[in-house]
């Protein structure tokens with residue numbers, strides 16, 4: 001039995017057909033990366049599972065640890081042990097760093113455990129401890145991303161969704177954050193990672209999938225995908241042969257960075 | 258005379274401040290100015306009156322009962338009507354609150370009639386304390402203390418309790434609140450209940466100096482709303498200060514310039530503020546993320 005089993009889901013935004021039959025099964029303890037172009041539907045997969053799109057998925061089923069969870073409210077899913085770091089962080093700007101983290105533990109009542117997790121998260125991201133009393137809206141982009149991840153961890157999740165944690169961050173910060181994502185996984189949390197930064201994502205993932213126009217077009221071990229010619233060309237920005245139209249290469253690299 | 262006017266201004270300002278707080282608390286979560294706020298308070302005050310007068314209950318029982326009723330009424334209105342609106346825009350929400358307003362007003366007129374009743378109160382408006390140049394009635398003082406006490410409780414609630422922080426979180430970003438497991442709907446009900454409670458306190462503090470009839474809260478509602486706008490509509494502290502400013506300025510104007518035009522001065526101030534600082538005097542400039 002897979003840890004999270006998505007079977008053939010279809011999602012609509014009104015009349016827009018965003019997911020056209022997506023299936024995915026996550027093994028417990030792994031990192032799975034979903035790669036794809038802007039607008040491919042990566043975020044929509046996470047939002048559909050999280051129950052954030054009303055009355056969706058239109059078709060298909062989702063099971064978490066053997067239980068049906070499709071069309072459940074996010075409030076319920078959090079309580080089952082699923083945490084979600086949305087695209088664009090969505091932290092509480094006008095709350096302090098500490099209050100943000102406290103809200104991550106909203107569903108928990110074990111004081112000792114919460115305290116322990118504060119220490120754990122401050123261990124991952126020491127800057128958060130330094131900024132404990134500061135309003136979250138005044139943090140830098142990288143710090144906000146760390147806070148968003150920290151807040152999701154405060155729920156004590158079994159499964160963690162990450163939507164483009166590298167978005168808008170400097171390469172050094174991306175490296176730092178990805179190293180921590182790997183560490184979080186090694187401590188036992190299953191991770192589903194959505195990324196446009198395919199190179200970084202495949203480096204830490206076990207399994208990778210490629211999404212185009214609301215469908216998976218490729219799936220494989222991360223290491224294999226890294227060696228695949230198409231993936232190299234279209235997602236990693238490695239040009240195999242010199243093209244007559246040199247500008248295309250430039251454009252492509254810029255898009256996939 | 259100045260000091261005496263100041264005392265009255267602060268006293269009525271307390272009422273305006275409470276109404277403003279009640280409105281802002283709802284505005285921040287439901288994003289609608291609740292025009293039924295006044296009638297919700299008025300009905301709750303009538304409930305207290307009913308306990309006292311019809312059933313001969315003690316002040317404690319009556320006031321507790323009325324405040325409990327206020328909380329239930331607020332939560333009920335939110336749950337039964339507001340939540341049903343699908344993808345509502347601000348206009349339709351305003352319309353819903355205007356609907357409540359008319360409903361509650363009609364209900365009060367039907368149940369208690371339009372004749373004015375005097376509202377018994379444990380603190381007298383005639384016993385006075387000498388403040389040197391001015392005198393303050395016991396009721397004046399009680400009003401100020403009750404208002405400040407409530408504000409202090411609110412401050413503690415929003416700063417130190419989990420539910421209070423979750424309420425702020427929901428106000429700032431509803432989606433983010435939900436993905437952290439905060440039941441946004443429950444927070445909305447709590448918000449309405451709390452706001453209704455604060456409004457009811459204002460109504461019950463006002464009733465002994467005004468007279469109790471279905472129009473009790475008409476004027477205070479508009480003033481409270483004005484105070485909230487003055488304060489920027491989104492900050493609790495700002496709206497409270499707005500309430501006191503309005504009460505004081507209005508009373509001074511009534512004393513020194515013209516009693517007839519006293520009410521208008523409030524709106525003159527609002528217009529001026531909106532011309533020169535449209536976001537209100539105390540609004541913090543942050544963009545709400547949806």
Ligand SMILES: Nc1ncnc2c1ncn2[C@@H]1O[C@H](COP(=O)(O)OP(=O)(O)O)[C@@H](O)[C@H]1O
Pocket residue numbers: 013016018036037038039040041042043044045
């Ligand atoms: N709220 C929405 N309403 C309508 N269409 C949407 C909405 N959100 C996303 N879409 C559309 O669904 C498709 C997938 O979007 P998304 O999942 O955000 O892509 P990705 O995360 O891969 O960049 C896009 O074509 C996008 O325009």
Ligand SMILES: [Mg+2]
Pocket residue numbers: 042043044087164
């Ligand atoms: Mg996206």
